[in-house]
Amino acid sequence: MIRSLARAAALAVTLPLAAAAQTDDVTTFTLDNGMEVVVVEDHRVPVVQHMVWYRAGSADEPIGSSGVAHFLEHLLFKATDDMEAGELSATVAANGGRDNAFTSYDYTAYFQRVAADRLGLMMEMEADRMRDIRLTEADIATERQVILEERNQRTENNPRALFGEQLNAAQYLNHRYGVPIIGWRHEMETLDMEDALSFYRTYYAPNNAILVVTGDVDPEEVRALAETHYGAIPANTDLPPRVRSQEPPQTAERRLTFRDARVAQPYLQRSYLAPERDSGDQKTAAALYLLAQLLGGGQTSYLNQKLQFDSNTVVYAGAFYRGTSLDDTTFDLIVVPAEGVSLQEAEEAMDRAVADFLSEGVNQEDLDRIKMQLRAEQIYERDDVDRIGNRYGRALASGLRVEDVQAWPELVQNVSGEQIIAAGRAALRPEVSVTGWLMRDEEVTQ
Amino acid sequence: MKVLVTRLAACLVALGLAVPAWAEIEIEEVTSPGGIDAWLVEDHSIPFTALELRFRGGTSLDRPGKRGAVNLMTGLIEEGAGDMDAQAYARALESLAATFDYDAGDDSVSISARFLTENRDEVIDLLYTTLHQPRFDQDAVDRVRGQVISGLRSDAKDPNEIAGEAFSRMAYGDHPYGSDGRGTIESVTGLTRDDILTAHRDVLARDRLYVGAVGDITAEELGALLDRLLADLPAEGAPIPGKADVTIDGGVSIVEFDTPQSVALFGQKGIDRHDPDFFAAYILNHILGGGGFESRLMNEVREKRGLTYGVYSYLVPKDLASVYMGSVASGNDRIAEAIEVIREVWSRTAREGVTAEELEQAKTYLTGAYPLRFDGNGRIASIMVGMQMDDLPTDYIATRNDKVEAVTLDEVNRVARELLDPDGLHFTVVGKPTGLDG
Numbered sequence: 054m055i056r057s058l059a060r061a062a063a064l065a066v067t068l069p070l071a072a073a074a075q076t077d078d079v080t081t082f083t084l085d086n087g088m089e090v091v092v093v094e095d096h097r098v099p100v101v102q103h104m105v106w107y108r109a110g111s112a113d114e115p116i117g118s119s120g121v122a123h124f125l126e127h128l129l130f131k132a133t134d135d136m137e138a139g140e141l142s143a144t145v146a147a148n149g150g151r152d153n154a155f156t157s158y159d160y161t162a163y164f165q166r167v168a169a170d171r172l173g174l175m176m177e178m179e180a181d182r183m184r185d186i187r188l189t190e191a192d193i194a195t196e197r198q199v200i201l202e203e204r205n206q207r208t209e210n211n212p213r214a215l216f217g218e219q220l221n222a223a224q225y226l227n228h229r230y231g232v233p234i235i236g237w238r239h240e241m242e243t244l245d246m247e248d249a250l251s252f253y254r255t256y257y258a259p260n261n262a263i264l265v266v267t268g269d270v271d272p273e274e275v276r277a278l279a280e281t282h283y284g285a286i287p288a289n290t291d292l293p294p295r296v297r298s299q300e301p302p303q304t305a306e307r308r309l310t311f312r313d314a315r316v317a318q319p320y321l322q323r324s325y326l327a328p329e330r331d332s333g334d335q336k337t338a339a340a341l342y343l344l345a346q347l348l349g350g351g352q353t354s355y356l357n358q359k360l361q362f363d364s365n366t367v368v369y370a371g372a373f374y375r376g377t378s379l380d381d382t383t384f385d386l387i388v389v390p391a392e393g394v395s396l397q398e399a400e401e402a403m404d405r406a407v408a409d410f411l412s413e414g415v416n417q418e419d420l421d422r423i424k425m426q427l428r429a430e431q432i433y434e435r436d437d438v439d440r441i442g443n444r445y446g447r448a449l450a451s452g453l454r455v456e457d458v459q460a461w462p463e464l465v466q467n468v469s470g471e472q473i474i475a476a477g478r479a480a481l482r483p484e485v486s487v488t489g490w491l492m493r494d495e496e497v498t499q
Numbered sequence: 500m501k502v503l504v505t506r507l508a509a510c511l512v513a514l515g516l517a518v519p520a521w522a523e524i525e526i527e528e529v530t531s532p533g534g535i536d537a538w539l540v541e542d543h544s545i546p547f548t549a550l551e552l553r554f555r556g557g558t559s560l561d562r563p564g565k566r567g568a569v570n571l572m573t574g575l576i577e578e579g580a581g582d583m584d585a586q587a588y589a590r591a592l593e594s595l596a597a598t599f600d601y602d603a604g605d606d607s608v609s610i611s612a613r614f615l616t617e618n619r620d621e622v623i624d625l626l627y628t629t630l631h632q633p634r635f636d637q638d639a640v641d642r643v644r645g646q647v648i649s650g651l652r653s654d655a656k657d658p659n660e661i662a663g664e665a666f667s668r669m670a671y672g673d674h675p676y677g678s679d680g681r682g683t684i685e686s687v688t689g690l691t692r693d694d695i696l697t698a699h700r701d702v703l704a705r706d707r708l709y710v711g712a713v714g715d716i717t718a719e720e721l722g723a724l725l726d727r728l729l730a731d732l733p734a735e736g737a738p739i740p741g742k743a744d745v746t747i748d749g750g751v752s753i754v755e756f757d758t759p760q761s762v763a764l765f766g767q768k769g770i771d772r773h774d775p776d777f778f779a780a781y782i783l784n785h786i787l788g789g790g791g792f793e794s795r796l797m798n799e800v801r802e803k804r805g806l807t808y809g810v811y812s813y814l815v816p817k818d819l820a821s822v823y824m825g826s827v828a829s830g831n832d833r834i835a836e837a838i839e840v841i842r843e844v845w846s847r848t849a850r851e852g853v854t855a856e857e858l859e860q861a862k863t864y865l866t867g868a869y870p871l872r873f874d875g876n877g878r879i880a881s882i883m884v885g886m887q888m889d890d891l892p893t894d895y896i897a898t899r900n901d902k903v904e905a906v907t908l909d910e911v912n913r914v915a916r917e918l919l920d921p922d923g924l925h926f927t928v929v930g931k932p933t934g935l936d937g
Contacts, residue, residue: 149867
């Protein structure tokens with residue numbers, strides 16, 4: 054063991070060189086109509102992933118229309134002025150490709166994965182549905198049933214998801230992040246043609262979109278194709294500024310208990326309102342990212358060490374921080390109590406462990422090990438350029454710039470233990486937190 | 500739409516052009532000095548290697564009364580080895596920035612490793628210790644057992660898991676396939692450290708080992724690595740059980756569960772991976788329910804009627820039995836209609852087969868999509884091991900699309916008639932469905 058630790062220390066010194074020697078092969082530029090473009094090259098296999106990200110997600114929806122961003126995402130697979138309903142997917146499939154789309158709080162994204170020489174065709178179709186969808190009332194009626202079944206599948210049938218919705222709703226007092234991406238059922242049931250089209254006309258435009266192409270492509274060819282297909286679409290000069298209701302100071306600790314007969318394994322989740330990565334100002338976020346790794350990032354993390362290995366209080370502990378977000382995000386802790394341990398006991402043990410961590414300070418060896426793994430990740434990541442592309446897409450749709458994405462790895466490497474503790478003390482305050490207990494129906498609170 | 504159609508036609512012609520590029524995946528068959536066989540794809544563009552080790556047998560090797568032992572053993576491999584307890588071991592692995600992933604399935608236990616070139620020898624030393632000197636400390640056994648039981652307890656209230664369990668029990672009976680490879684709360688509670696040691700001896704043996712490696716490593720380096728890592732494994736493991744008798748009777752069975760959306764698993768007898776009709780069946784399934792948005796089931800159940808978010812069918816050719824399965828989920832008041840539509844599509848396809856146009860579209864998709872699978876070192880290593888376990892030759896990658904192309908409409912439609920059995924199709928429904936008789 055001693056030998057391998059010594060070697061590991063030597064490795065920590067040599068790795069940055071290996072990491073620095075490689076480049077991401079990332080090219081970025083902007084079309085005249087304002088559409089941003091990111092290209093990440095990997096020429097090992099003749100495959101391309103083509104994505105268009107819109108800076109429009111569920112948090113951009115009008116009041117009363119929750120779920121419309123996601124509903125519209127479904128409707129974009131219907132007809133356009135040039136394509137029949139389903140034709141885009143059918144054409145992708147006929148070319149051996151796969152296509153799909155996803156919606157989040159801050160963005161909606163569409164993608165195809167296909168042989169590299171089909172890129173122009175993908176752009177042609179994606180550009181077509183950016184401005185020219187043609188919906189029927191039948192599309193609206195049928196697809197609304199589909200999204201209600203999707204909500205059934207993801208949420209209504211899953212007590213953990215229902216619990217998460219309640220937790221989130223309690224976390225955000227004023228911001229739209231408190232409303233589920235898929236929407237509240239009673240509002241989804243009322244979504245109509247005008248809701249969908251109004252959101253579409255407002256947000257689907259090249260000056261509100263990011264094109265991300267990854268794989269076996271030449272950036273100059275991508276530029277030429279993008280100019281042909283997307284460059285022809287005029288910018289939407291009426292694009293509204295992206296202003297949302299922000300959180301007021303949060304001053305009261307919140308608690309909730311969610312009971313459901315379908316819960317087999319009770320657990321506790323605590324979320325704290327936390328700052329997100331801001332363009333040019335990502336240092337706190339970098340510290341919180343490392344804090345989540347140190348506290349609950351894996352087998353050797355502090356919470357697992359204390360609660361799982363030393364005391365057998367929990368079967369699982371985790372910490373999560375979602376830094377890429379347009380507005381205030383959350384820092385989350387989860388503990389799943391071991392057999393015979395109550396939620397109350399698990400919560401007390403978790404609180405003690407977090408307090409101990411903040412007062413003991415960061416173990417430098419642990420921090421070095423995490424940083425070393427992150428450097429290695431930059432090597433492994435070159436095997437999966439789609440992931441690199443997704444990271445750019447998500448970041449650019451969430452208020453960050455290319456420079457922020459590129460500065461991030463080094464920022465993380467430069468965070469000190471003291472900065473992590475300081476960020477933790479500032480973020481993990483009871484008055485900005487929600488503590489939720491997910492319980493079996495028959496259980497009573499102590 | 501004209502522009503697109505023209506473009507599309509051009510693309511279809513161009514499809515052949517994609518072939519030479521991906522055919523560049525050159526598989527070397529390597530035999531180590533010590534006699535261990537492996538498939539290798541060298542790619543020195545990124546300084547790391549993906550190594551896939553797979554041992555045939557999997558959780559089906561559980562001894563009588565010890566259901567869950569192989570799974571628990573697999574979960575414990577990374578919980579301490581040699582002179583390192585679980586925490587020291589985890590720190591050592593993290594310090595090397597390598598990852599070892601373990602999985603116990605019905606037919607195999609797999610170990611997927613990923614490591615940098617610059618510390619490869621140390622990683623292999625650590626993996627050697629992992630495979631040969633696992634500690635299975637009692638406290639680790641109890642801790643991981645607690646995690647497994649926690650998962651089993653959760654799944655006992657998950658409609659998808661309940662449906663899977665009920666369907667498997669009906670289809671495979673007492674065969675290992677008929678029960679959850681993770682065991683029951685009772686069986687896992689009863690497992691001892693000796694049971695774990697037995698499972699370790701039963702599973703990790705050279706007579707059932709398959710190896711794939713992709714990345715920054717030469718054949719010579721790989722040979723030396725394999726001897727170092729694997730030559731000390733026992734020559735033989737436990738005998739692999741016999742084939743399962745598949746019993747599926749048509750009809751519906753309902754597991755009452757209070758939840759708003761019913762989940763249905765459906766299935767009938769399947770087709771063996773080595774059956775000469777397998778390719779025809781594979782294409783048939785793509786058209787029926789395998790092909791995402793374009794499949795017949797998706798079109799009828801979701802696109803036309805909005806009865807579900809997703810409906811799929813899939814061939815499940817396991818080593819010891821084959822079934823043909825599908826799944827759907829609909830609100831309790833709509834699942835009866837979804838099932839009726841699925842039955843109708845199933846019978847219509849059996850009766851009338853598919854159209855020439857559907858066959859062409861399926862072939863174009865399947866042949867075009869095939870090269871897209873080979874897009875990462877780990878994935879290629881995994882595919883190569885799967886090929887070896889299926890007894891396929893290294894040139895299969897180059898010939899596979901020809902086999903798809905060679906399937907005729909008559910063949911697909913004959914297989915549709917012979918394979919699809921609407922009367923033998925069973926639906927296991929979990930929920931509170933209305934208008935359904937179980």
